[in-house]
Amino acid sequence: MKTTTIKNAFLTLLALSALSCGKLDVVGTDSVKSFEKILRQAAGLVTPDEKNNGWSLAAPDSSVRFIWTRNYAESPRYDVMIEFDAAPFIAAGLDPQKLPENFVFHEGKITAGTKLGTETLTYSGEVSPLASYEQIVKRKRKAIGYHLAMDHYGVNLGNGNLFEWAKDMSANDKDLVFVLNPEPFLNAGTDPNRIDGWVFTKVTVDDENGKPIEVDKILKPFDLL
Numbered sequence: 001m002k003t004t005t006i007k008n009a010f011l012t013l014l015a016l017s018a019l020s021c022g023k024l025d026v027v028g029t030d031s032v033k034s035f036e037k038i039l040r041q042a043a044g045l046v047t048p049d050e051k052n053n054g055w056s057l058a059a060p061d062s063s064v065r066f067i068w069t070r071n072y073a074e075s076p077r078y079d080v081m082i083e084f085d086a087a088p089f090i091a092a093g094l095d096p097q098k099l100p101e102n103f104v105f106h107e108g109k110i111t112a113g114t115k116l117g118t119e120t121l122t123y124s125g126e127v128s129p130l131a132s133y134e135q136i137v138k139r140k141r142k143a144i145g146y147h148l149a150m151d152h153y154g155v156n157l158g159n160g161n162l163f164e165w166a167k168d169m170s171a172n173d174k175d176l177v178f179v180l181n182p183e184p185f186l187n188a189g190t191d192p193n194r195i196d197g198w199v200f201t202k203v204t205v206d207d208e209n210g211k212p213i214e215v216d217k218i219l220k221p222f223d224l225l
Contacts, residue, residue, distance in 0.1 A: 092196075142156075150174065
């Protein structure tokens with residue numbers, strides 16, 4: 001009897017622990033809510049992207065876009081990525097052929113992204129832009145982060161590149177931010193201060209120990225409101 005009681009108590013504790021962990025994932029849960037608001041506000045900028053088997057959220061000036069897949073098993077190259085006009089970078093000295101392999105230069109565009117997985121995604125309802133983002137939160141939670149200094153949620157695109165959006169658009173003048181690691185561009189001959197339409201600046205982030213540090217980034221922010 002005692003063994004059964006202890007076992008039942010242990011199973012109850014495990015269930016409560018799992019439930020508690022789910023409730024404590026504020027970043028994952030709230031990122032979905034805020035991303036849904038972004039998609040609604042930018043509805044005219046969200047389109048299917050058949051080439052990449054996913055969805056595209058374009059910037060208001062069409063110079064850059066965030067792309068995320070519907071299905072990891074069918075992505076031609078990356079599951080999450082940003083694609084942007086190469087011309088401002090080339091004008092600032094970039095030799096695209098000197099960029100590392102995680103960048104793709106094609107037809108005047110540069111793509112930076114990463115693979116999240118290889119599995120086939122299954123959906124319980126409509127395959128929509130939001131549902132595909134929810135798959136990232138559900139299956140690849142480590143790819144989603146919260147940037148305290150900017151009050152942004154974001155998707156890690158690998159190698160220091162990110163796509164971020166405001167937690168609260170009404171309290172933020174940077175609703176969408178496309179973020180690039182400047183190092184590969186510096187090594188490929190770019191003067192980061194001469195990239196038209198992009199900002200080379202220092203950004204406060206948390207290091208591996210949770211302490212704030214400043215790092216160099218190339219940013220392209222947009223206000224949707």
